[in-house]
Amino acid sequence: MSDADPDVLLEDLRTMARIRAFELRVARLFRDGRIPGFVHVSIGQEAVAAGVCGVLERADAITTTHRGHGHCLAKGVDAAGMMAELFGRATGTCRGRGGSMHIADPRIGVLGANGIVAAGLPLAVGAGLAALRRGTGAVAVAFAGDGTVHSGAFHEAVTLAVLWRAPVIFLIENNGFAEFTDTEAMWRGAPLVERARAYGIEHAERVDGNDVVAVRRSAEAAIAACRAGEGPALVEAMTYRLHGHFEGDAVAYRDPEEHARWEARDPIARAVAALEAAGRGAAAAEAIALADAEMDAAVESGLAAPYPDAESVLEDVHA
Amino acid sequence: MPDAAPTYLQAIRGALEAEMAADPDVVVIGIDVGAGGGVYGATRGLLDRFGPERVMDTPIAEAGVVGAAVGAAMAGLRPVVEVMYMDFLTVCLDPIVNQAAKLRYMTGGGVSIPLVVRTQTGGGRSSGAQHSQSLEGVLAHVPGLKVFLPGDPRDVDVLLRAAIRDDGPVVFVENRRLYNRRAPDRDDGWEPLPPGRARVVRAGGDVTVVAWGRMVAEVRRACEDPRLAGVGVELIDLRTLVPLDLETLVASVRATGRALVVHEAVGEFGPGAEIAMRLTEELLYEVEGPIRRLGAATAPTPYSPPLEEAALPGAPAIADAIHAVLTG
Numbered sequence: 001m002s003d004a005d006p007d008v009l010l011e012d013l014r015t016m017a018r019i020r021a022f023e024l025r026v027a028r029l030f031r032d033g034r035i036p037g038f039v040h041v042s043i044g045q046e047a048v049a050a051g052v053c054g055v056l057e058r059a060d061a062i063t064t065t066h067r068g069h070g071h072c073l074a075k076g077v078d079a080a081g082m083m084a085e086l087f088g089r090a091t092g093t094c095r096g097r098g099g100s101m102h103i104a105d106p107r108i109g110v111l112g113a114n115g116i117v118a119a120g121l122p123l124a125v126g127a128g129l130a131a132l133r134r135g136t137g138a139v140a141v142a143f144a145g146d147g148t149v150h151s152g153a154f155h156e157a158v159t160l161a162v163l164w165r166a167p168v169i170f171l172i173e174n175n176g177f178a179e180f181t182d183t184e185a186m187w188r189g190a191p192l193v194e195r196a197r198a199y200g201i202e203h204a205e206r207v208d209g210n211d212v213v214a215v216r217r218s219a220e221a222a223i224a225a226c227r228a229g230e231g232p233a234l235v236e237a238m239t240y241r242l243h244g245h246f247e248g249d250a251v252a253y254r255d256p257e258e259h260a261r262w263e264a265r266d267p268i269a270r271a272v273a274a275l276e277a278a279g280r281g282a283a284a285a286e287a288i289a290l291a292d293a294e295m296d297a298a299v300e301s302g303l304a305a306p307y308p309d310a311e312s313v314l315e316d317v318h319a
Numbered sequence: 320m321p322d323a324a325p326t327y328l329q330a331i332r333g334a335l336e337a338e339m340a341a342d343p344d345v346v347v348i349g350i351d352v353g354a355g356g357g358v359y360g361a362t363r364g365l366l367d368r369f370g371p372e373r374v375m376d377t378p379i380a381e382a383g384v385v386g387a388a389v390g391a392a393m394a395g396l397r398p399v400v401e402v403m404y405m406d407f408l409t410v411c412l413d414p415i416v417n418q419a420a421k422l423r424y425m426t427g428g429g430v431s432i433p434l435v436v437r438t439q440t441g442g443g444r445s446s447g448a449q450h451s452q453s454l455e456g457v458l459a460h461v462p463g464l465k466v467f468l469p470g471d472p473r474d475v476d477v478l479l480r481a482a483i484r485d486d487g488p489v490v491f492v493e494n495r496r497l498y499n500r501r502a503p504d505r506d507d508g509w510e511p512l513p514p515g516r517a518r519v520v521r522a523g524g525d526v527t528v529v530a531w532g533r534m535v536a537e538v539r540r541a542c543e544d545p546r547l548a549g550v551g552v553e554l555i556d557l558r559t560l561v562p563l564d565l566e567t568l569v570a571s572v573r574a575t576g577r578a579l580v581v582h583e584a585v586g587e588f589g590p591g592a593e594i595a596m597r598l599t600e601e602l603l604y605e606v607e608g609p610i611r612r613l614g615a616a617t618a619p620t621p622y623s624p625p626l627e628e629a630a631l632p633g634a635p636a637i638a639d640a641i642h643a644v645l646t647g
Contacts, residue, residue: 061394095427106424111393112426116417122383123418126390126398131371133346134395153413156383163378316428317462319486 017291042240047267051215061121068113088303121157128166147178153290167226170283175241330475349401386414419488420463439493448619453584471536516563523551544638586614
């Protein structure tokens with residue numbers, strides 16, 4: 001991280017700190033019974049969202065997963081709207097109809113978090129195809145977890161993207177767990193990057209997903225390749241889910257030593273240390289404080305917002 | 320001498336061509352739709368006219384293809400995807416049911432999904448149970464999907480063009496046994512109607528029969544049964560299951576006092592049950608007997624011709640059912 005541009009790193013730290021501040025509040029509010037349903041937080045994985053979305057333009061599209069708060073925030077979805085959505089309020093991003101797993105804001109290319117594992121991958125391929133056909137120059141990023149890559153939808157999405165030379169980046173966030181199960185336990189074949197090449201994806205690489213500088217560099221290269229018409233790319237970002245699959249998960253399956261090892265590689269702490277070394281410690285501390293204040297305000301406004309009118313239950317079923 | 324009226328199949332091709340010419344965002348995607356012209360020829364000639372960027376052959380990967388079409392629809396295209404047989408919808412139900420149908424609602428109206436899934440059904444040709452099933456009831460049960468099922472070649476043009484212009488997902492269900500049918504030469508009073516409007520195709524005062532797709536023609540044949548001589552059968556072609564034109568159905572049944580719903584889908588838990596119940600809720604004290612339904616036997620579609628004939632509602636069974644409604 002030592003050779004990173006401190007201004008860019010500071011920008012990425014701001015994004016990561018906002019995600020962390022959002023997720024910590026969501027975890028607490030869920031535990032306290034203030035958020036209905038279920039929530040999946042991305043604490044520990046913030047560098048992937050920040051590093052990738054930091055490179056994207058407004059017109060670029062993303063699809064994401066049940067663990068998508070970070071990607072949505074990093075792509076520019078309003079935090080207060082998202083928090084209100086989690087509370088099920090009328091002022092939420094999706095007017096209270098989506099919830100934690102379904103945040104979307106197509107005006108800024110967020111084509112949605114998705115509650116169906118791997119479903120976002122073909123959607124991103126379609127968004128990439130549309131960009132190609134309409135000549136917009138945009139790319140699409142499909143954020144997906146390591147559990148996704150064993151599904152048929154992954155195989156079909158990659159096959160189509162390569163066939164169509166669609167500008168899609170398959171951003172596989174390997175956080176060590178497919179729900180409760182160790183990622184390594186569910187695959188006996190070649191590493192993912194090798195598989196990607198076998199499908200015909202030329203630009204495929206594995207990156208340290210807890211190093212935001214490395215993630216950003218990798219994303220820049222992948223996105224540049226896509227924009228240059230080289231077809232799809234795949235990036236496997238190695239990271240770690242510091243919380244359970246969902247909030248309330250007892251995490252009985254986790255090795256405490258492994259957890260401690262990854263906690264020591266916290267992407268935010270690493271970015272702060274690098275900024276301190278570059279003489280920007282005060283700015284880093286300020287970024288974190290601002291993120292906390294923003295998310296406190298988002299919680300406050302969200303809790304004060306009204307619920308949707310019961311009479312609106314049938315609105316937007318059809319176009 | 321005017322040209323012969325187009326067949327049902329020619330009407331599909333004509334509607335696709337017209338909409339593709341009118342809007343560059345309309346693309347046709349599917350297995351064999353390009354160079355192959357579609358397994359039944361519905362897309363023949365489109366590749367030559369519009370090129371491979373707008374008429375896209377795909378691998379046999381329906382879930383990925385329909386999923387990509389949903390994403391493309393969210394990002395500005397208006398894809399028309401062909402899923403070769405209605406039975407194959409089951410391998411791509413996630414993008415249809417969980418994505419296309421739900422995303423508009425889940426995003427609070429944030430996204431539009433102008434997607435058409437064209438598919439076809441049509442039992443009675445020994446195609447076997449995996450190439451013959453009518454699943455419109457399953458589709459209509461999913462909030463957010465529209466379901467169009469033309470039975471008349473002239474409605475094919477109107478409904479397919481409306482489906483392509485619709486900003487939401489539409490499943491367009493063709494019947495392959497109608498592909499060679501043409502509209503009658505004589506003036507039968509046909510006029511274009513939008514989706515959501517049923518058509519009274521035969522007026523009568525004694526009993527209302529509701530049908531769609533190929534069953535409309537089958538009910539017409541049943542009306543020729545000697546036992547129904549002198550009976551005023553009012554036949555309604557529903558045309559679209561979603562939106563459902565309950566108003567036209569209620570008006571007709573209020574006048575006739577008796578009703579039967581006929582469909583090619585199996586009877587149990589079929590769309591006829593829903594329509595009969597909706598009519599019952601409106602008209603319980605006005606009808607002269609129970610509203611009934613006739614669907615296919617509740618079995619996977621059999622292969623052997625006599626078995627399949629026994630399973631599907633044909634004119635004799637429909638005549639029996641009309642007779643039962645009249646006397647029941």
